[in-house]
Amino acid sequence: MSRVRVNCFSVSLDGFVAGPNQSLEHPLGERGPELHNWFFPTETFQTTVLGQERGSTGVDNDMAARSFHNVGAWILGRNMFAHSRGAWPANDEWKGWWGDTPPYHCDVFVLSHYPRESFTLADTTFHFVTDGIEAAMERAKASAKAKDVRIGGGASTIRQYLQAGLIDEMHIAVSPVLLGRGEHLFSGMDLYALGFKSPELIPGEGATHYIIRR
């Protein structure tokens, strides 16, 4: 059965999922990349994202590999697609952070307050949805068919979907990092009341993995 998933969502020991002061230079915020130090060396990241035949195997890699299995469509918040804010420039040349071959290989629905034409890069098509998170979910489910919908982030997007009760399963990777400041994932949110119970604990090499389900 098709599910709505979040995977490989890295969070610091103090609960932050991105550092402060996001910019073109710091797309994950200052010190944000440290959250993903468990992910970057994995074979999955090296092959799937960088196209290099190398990388570590083990629990962290298994969790990374699993995150790409059976995904039929993605949903991203605007800030995961672009550093720009506000209306899209005419003939915007920004096509995302991922170069000519984005690692999605399916339809990607980008939440935005501003309309923009869909475009295709290799086997990934980016669509821009301006009528809200439920509308984006409907379009993503229709596109994914029997496969799962994966919500990529960022924090604000995940929080909106959690609060709307639209996420079935979420994999969190707690990194041994203290950020101190940045975007907090769970602040002010009662996950227990939202129906998420006993997390599954999976110790990895560079992070600790938890899977929470409704």
Add this chain to the structure above:
Amino acid sequence: MSRVRVNCFSVSLDGFVAGPNQSLEHPLGERGPELHNWFFPTETFQTTVLGQERGSTGVDNDMAARSFHNVGAWILGRNMFAHSRGAWPANDEWKGWWGDTPPYHCDVFVLSHYPRESFTLADTTFHFVTDGIEAAMERAKASAKAKDVRIGGGASTIRQYLQAGLIDEMHIAVSPVLLGRGEHLFSGMDLYALGFKSPELIPGEGATHYIIRR
């Protein structure tokens, strides 16, 4: 060298160290005991706290055992000592949660806004400090001599000592539990700016242990 430590401080995946609605019936708040499910079965808890010769061995037990080593004095917040609030009743019969043989075996300094006479149970003496966290620390250090001072909790006491820069090392045990509500440990606190850097990651059987140092 004598250090100031926090040990075995259990925190939920969503950052809470106690459940909501503390009371005599729920000293750790509602569902608070679930945070300590990694600790209760250990040989250390069973022998040191319950006086039973039984219990599990392994990483969780090692972390629990380590927490009692080389401790020369303790500091506790009022709420860790008693469920009552406000001025102490005359001839208060409440002697703590631990029965006739408290598991401290040294001087324990209880932070309080209200004076109360010291008293001794077995080899533990409880003192009540009304002139602030620095004063309690000075008295605890003097009592501990070359050994360490351990701050037991709760969250508010730990937060005050962290913000005052008076904690050298803190061991956090992240439990695979979502509380949703309760007392949050790190909310609004910038541990990185306070000098705590790369946490040490120690996977356990029932929780994941992190040691942060300045």
